[in-house]
Amino acid sequence: MQLTVPTGISLAVANLIRGTILSQFPSWRPFAYEFDSKASILSVDSIMEDPISIHGAVSSLTFTLDRDPALGEILPESYAVEGRFTVGQLKSLTQFQLSGVTDGFPLFTSVKPLNVKVWYLFSSGKRDEDQNRKLLPTSNNVVIFSSRHTSVEEISFKLNEISGGLTEIIFTCSEVGVVEKAIGFLSNYLVAA
Numbered sequence: 001m002q003l004t005v006p007t008g009i010s011l012a013v014a015n016l017i018r019g020t021i022l023s024q025f026p027s028w029r030p031f032a033y034e035f036d037s038k039a040s041i042l043s044v045d046s047i048m049e050d051p052i053s054i055h056g057a058v059s060s061l062t063f064t065l066d067r068d069p070a071l072g073e074i075l076p077e078s079y080a081v082e083g084r085f086t087v088g089q090l091k092s093l094t095q096f097q098l099s100g101v102t103d104g105f106p107l108f109t110s111v112k113p114l115n116v117k118v119w120y121l122f123s124s125g126k127r128d129e130d131q132n133r134k135l136l137p138t139s140n141n142v143v144i145f146s147s148r149h150t151s152v153e154e155i156s157f158k159l160n161e162i163s164g165g166l167t168e169i170i171f172t173c174s175e176v177g178v179v180e181k182a183i184g185f186l187s188n189y190l191v192a193a
Contacts, residue, residue, distance in 0.1 A: 001171045001179040010167035014157045017171070020182040022150050023125035026071055028063035028096065029147040031132040034076075034117040034139065052081070052116075053109040054143070061087065062151055063096040069122040074135060077120070082113040096120075100153060123149040152178055 005013050033054065069075075079085065079093055088103030108116060119136060121127070126148045133144045154174040161167050171179045 001173070003169045003171075003179075003183070004162070004166050005169065007161055007165050007167040010159050010169055014159065014169045014171075016186065017169075017179060017182050018155050018157060020186055021152055021155050021173070021178055022148070024185055025150060025152075025178070025181070026122055026124040027149045027151040028065065028069070028075070028120050028122050029149050030058055030063075030118050031121045031127065031147040032119040032136055032142055032144040034119070034143075035141045036115040036117075052111075052114065055106045055108065058107055060153070061098050061100045062153070063098060063120065064151075065096060071122060071124070073122045075120045075122075076117050078115050078117045080113065081108045081110045081116050084109050085116075121147065121149070123147070125149060151175060 003013070003017075035052065077094055079090065084106050085108040086103060087098065087101050087105045087107060090107060091098050091103065121132070121135065126146065128146045129144055132147060136142060136144065152173060152175050154172070155178075156172050158170045158172075159167050160170065173179055
């Protein structure tokens with residue numbers, strides 16, 4: 001997608017569109033994990049008792065449903081984890097359609113069998129850990145983390161000055177049509193008084 005604007009405002013316009021894409025279009029994201037038993041690491045000679053590893057692939061996944069959720073909706077799902085739990089295994093157990101990472105990529109690794117409950121939230125923008133913590137009751141076995149709610153995995157832009165005091169903004173985005181959607185969203189608010 002390309003957009004031509006006056007050179008003096010090109011960077012501000014490009015950042016406004018990018019920020020809109022990253023903050024205004026809601027998506028499902030996991031924001032907490034709950035474990036059915038306490039997983040702890042002992043510091044004595046690196047002895048581990050009931051450890052579980054959480055891998056970063058979850059943040060690279062895109063979660064979609066076949067229905068229109070309400071903003072702020074929370075959906076928990078539970079999975080039995082033993083050994084290596086991969087994206088492919090999650091796809092066979094979840095009601096979400098997943099994309100973004102190959103099926104063999106690990107999500108969790110556990111030394112012993114345990115159940116993991118994943119809490120998903122439909123929201124927009126970035127939510128910090130404190131905001132997400134208010135959504136669930138306090139428990140020793142719950143890990144709550146920050147979440148960025150956007151369906152776009154990658155958005156960048158390049159500025160090219162052209163003649164007549166104009167600059168061309170060239171967007172590169174992982175999702176087709178989202179730049180146009182952001183411009184349409186902004187046009188509802190950027191009207192002459």
